[in-house]
Amino acid sequence: MEIRPTELFGALSHETRLRCLVLLLRHEELCVCQLTEAIGAAQPHISRHLAQLREVGLVVDRREGLWIHYRVNPGIPAWVEGVLRETLRGVAHLGPFADDDRALARMPARPSTARCA
Amino acid sequence: MEIRPTELFGALSHETRLRCLVLLLRHEELCVCQLTEAIGAAQPHISRHLAQLREVGLVVDRREGLWIHYRVNPGIPAWVEGVLRETLRGVAHLGPFADDDRALARMPARPSTARCA
């Protein structure tokens, strides 16, 4: 698993992508509709930025029926893990990131239980 | 001292800026001519990217005669320090970063001793 440093930081330099990643660091695995709902943006917007995270190798996806679940790539190098850990430590309490987490907690039904929206 | 996460990562997402920062992490304090020589780019190029690192708050500068010395801002938040430490750990051995360090070591005269070029 190789990640080029400038590509890593480029991926983290956009608020939408960073918010997605922070949610995934906190919740192991989430589907697109959960990320979309928690962040409160348009679905193609979230999807496009998730694709960029995937292309860099930061996240992997897994299809299950209609839903596609994303998670942080378990194969990232140790130093990248370190960067993500320190980042989470630094941003977890900040406005948008904390709000996203609360919005996610308020979501009524989770996938594999019923429909998303 | 406040650093916005997306701005931090944006600053690290350009190879020239990351190379400058890695050199500064390793050497405490360097003047522009040392960075220019070690990296082997045009002076205005280095200067512009140092300015961006300065605007984000990652580095500070100090004038001493003709030379302007840059160093990593000692006032950055702990989590940013953590990110930088992990980054250094991850990239130190990679091509351009290791080469820069060797090129710097080969520089004959250092500032405050004689002329730069």
Place this chain on the structure above:
DNA sequence: CCTGTATATTTTATTGACGGTATATATTCC
């Protein structure tokens, strides 16, 4: 004050990232 050195900034042109909308693909259920 004039020259040369070190560094910064401005200018201009180009490339690349982004958002929004529309459309396409995949899957399930009927």
Place this chain on the structure above:
DNA sequence: GGAATATATACCGTCAATAAAATATACAGG
């Protein structure tokens, strides 16, 4: 197979980042 849902991609106009060259500023020494 057709409808509905979840997600992805394509298209397009716009704006910001970048490079390269030229110019400006700051300082030192004669």
